[in-house]
Amino acid sequence: MPLHLSDLLARPDLRLSVTYDVPPHLLARTVEAATVSDLLSPGKWLQGGELLMTIGLLLPMEPAACRAYVRDVAEGGAACLALGLGQGLPYQEAPEPLVTAAEEAGLPLLTVPDEVPFIAVTKAVFDARATEQRAALHRAFATQRRLTAAAAGDGLRPMLAEWTAATGVGAAVLDPLGRLLAAGEREPRTPLAQARDLLDRVAAHGLRGSASSTAGGQQLEVQPLGARRLRGLLLLTGRPDDAARSVVPGLVSLLSLELERRHLRDEPERRRRSALLSELLAEEHPAPGRARDMLHSVGLTTERVRGVVVEAASGDGSRTRATGAGSGPAAPEPADGSTAESAESAESAAQEMAADLALAMPGGLVRVVGGTPGGTTNGTASGTTHDIPAGAPDRTPGGPSSPVVEAVVGEDLDIQDVLARFAPGRPAGIGPVTAPEAVRVSLRQAAGLLAVSRASGEPAEARQSQASRLLLDLGDRRTLQGYADTVLSPLDLADHGEELLATLAAWLETGGAWDATSRRLGVHRHTVRNRLDKAMDLTGRRLDDPDDRFDLWLATRIRRGGTPSPGPAGRPTSATPPPTPPER
Structure with a gap:
């Protein structure tokens, strides 16, 4: 005390x-x-x-x-x-x-x-402090013994319950995406929503740091868990005393060991899912009922799915830098690295990425394709296979042996967020949403977008692969800006030109829907019509002319930097220009 x-x-x-x-x-x-x-x-x-x-x-x-x-x-x-x-x-x-x-x-x-004498008071103070420190050390040893005994049990919860009982500090373990795995109490003391920013901040740094803050009057602390890769997050709720603070590293080590054991126990399930994905893709035209039943058997119950392809390693065979899930940038290959060493490093990176993505994709199917020179097949921890299917991606510049990770996920998964967390900076293609029996086609389109992703530096979606999208992403900025100025300069010089440009852009991005444009801008639909009539008079264009309409859409998109304006719910609108003329 x-x-x-x-x-x-x-x-x-x-x-x-x-x-x-x-x-x-x-x-x-x-x-x-x-x-x-x-x-x-x-x-x-x-x-x-x-x-x-x-x-x-x-x-x-x-x-x-x-x-x-x-x-x-x-x-x-x-x-x-x-x-x-x-x-x-x-x-x-x-x-x-x-x-x-x-x-x-x-x-x-x-x-x-x-x-x-003053020295008597001084000795009394320091004797009391020494007694306090000895007591704290004994409490720390006792807590550590209780945690070690609990670690011999089954799962995370016994350790968390012992920690909370010994220290009075709440504890919960979450996966890298912030989903609750176990807690020391029936209900976490602090709603997870209040700790979301803190959890995301620590997860983004992998194993390289922890963080603390306060929420709802409670002190929160987040520690990363895992050995070589981020396997989970420890959320502590409360202020540990000196004795409890000295035990935190031991708690982190024991929880990390349990998560690594859980990761190894999940290996057979990852292999089964990889084999199931290979079986699904082996058939050119699987029956709808059979494809749906195969996905339902692993918990993927959404009516529509999509394919995702991620290039797991660089062309030189260096390991991928998974900032969100790993512990930091990996060392490059030696200058004289042999082909076998390079292939082994690339495949190891692919396996680690596949395991991370399998964890992050509820019900998703994940496998690694390619990776062994000569095309021989050998099983790996992540369920690697080397029978490259029809429509497999062109792996240039890595060559035919450069591995990629293929996945089939539900349409409701925020795949962009998952890739940003577990495959940052890696070329990735995202196929269109399809029925389960057509997922092979979605994967083929995703594979075809890898080259676009390499050029743009971000994941490429199938809905963004039109010629106009490529022009915006890859075209010379001066040329594009000159094009936009040629089309829209009459509006720049007009009174209230900004209002006219904003109305034109909103109308084009809503597909020529007058009511939707009116709601987005917060003005009456007659005001929208009057503004567009004035804009067409100034530019000499016609909204019912497909060529004029496309020119206007492309020019407004260039002005916005190639990104759609936010929709009513804060989400970008479709990047595709409205294909049909408006009804006046």
Whole structure:
């Protein structure tokens, strides 16, 4: 237990006394150390929590000077001030100006009698602190033993329950996407939504850091879990004392070991899902019922799915840098790295990425394709297969042996978020949403987008693969800007030109829907019509002419930097220009 000022006053051997009626909350102050100083300004030499003792050799007696002295001591962080009394010392009782100044400042003022030397008070303080530290060490050892015993049980919850019972600090383990795996109590003390930003921040750094904050009056702390890859997150709710704080590294190690064991136990299931995906893709035209039943058997129950292809390693065979799931950038291959070593490194990176993606895709099917020179087949932890199917991606520049990760996921999964977390910076293609029996086609389109993704530096979606999309992504910016200026310059020069441009862009992106444009802009539909009529008069274009309409759409998109404007719910609208003329 911490040493409080009241504990020292209760010791009969010290015979300390208060000089005024000190409030209980001041007597509850923690004493961290004891020191002696007769300086007139000792505050700058204090660290906080000290019992400052003085004989008052230079103590001023003027009220204003006494107040300045006491204020300096209080601002230095002292827990209290003690005045030594006795024969041959400056004071035989506490002087009234000092007592008044201490009471005004809220600083406890004690007296030390003549028969008690300052060294006795100092030894008492440090003996009490040493006893406190020994007790904290014993509590830490006892807690660690309880956690180790719980680790021999089954799962995460016994360890978390023991931790909470021993320390009073809430604990929960979540997967890298922030989904709850286990908690030490029935309900986490802090709703996970309040800790979401903190969890995301730590997950984004992999194993390289922790973070803390406060939410709802509770202190929150997040620690990463895992050995070489991020396997989960530990959320602590509450303020651990010194004993509990010393056990946190042990708790992190035990939980990390359990998550690694769980990862190894899941290997057969990952192999089964990989084999199931190979079986699904082996048939050119699987029956709808059969394809749906195969996906339902692994929990993928959405009516529509999509294919995803990720290039797992660079062309030189270096390991992928999975910032969100890994522990940092991997070292490059040696300068004289052989083909076998390069292939092994690339396939290892693919396996790790596949395991991460399998964890992040509920019900999803994941496999690694390619990776072994000569095309021989050998099983791996992630279910790697080397029978490259029809429509497999062109792996240039990595060559035919460069592995890719293929996945089939539900249409409701935020695949962009998953790729940003577990495959940052890696070329990725995202196929269109299809029925389960047509997922082979979706994967083929996803594979074809890898080259676009390499050029753009971000995942490419099938809906963004039109010629206009490629022009916006890959075209020369000066040429594109000149094109936009040629089409839209009449509006730039007109009165209220910005309103006309915004109305034109919104109308084009809503597919020529007058009511939708009106709602988006917050104006009447007649206002929309009048603005567009004026814009067409200025540009000399016609909205019912397909060529004019496409020119206007492309020009407005270039002005927006190639990205659609936010829709009513804050989501981008479709990148495809409206294909049919409007109804006037």
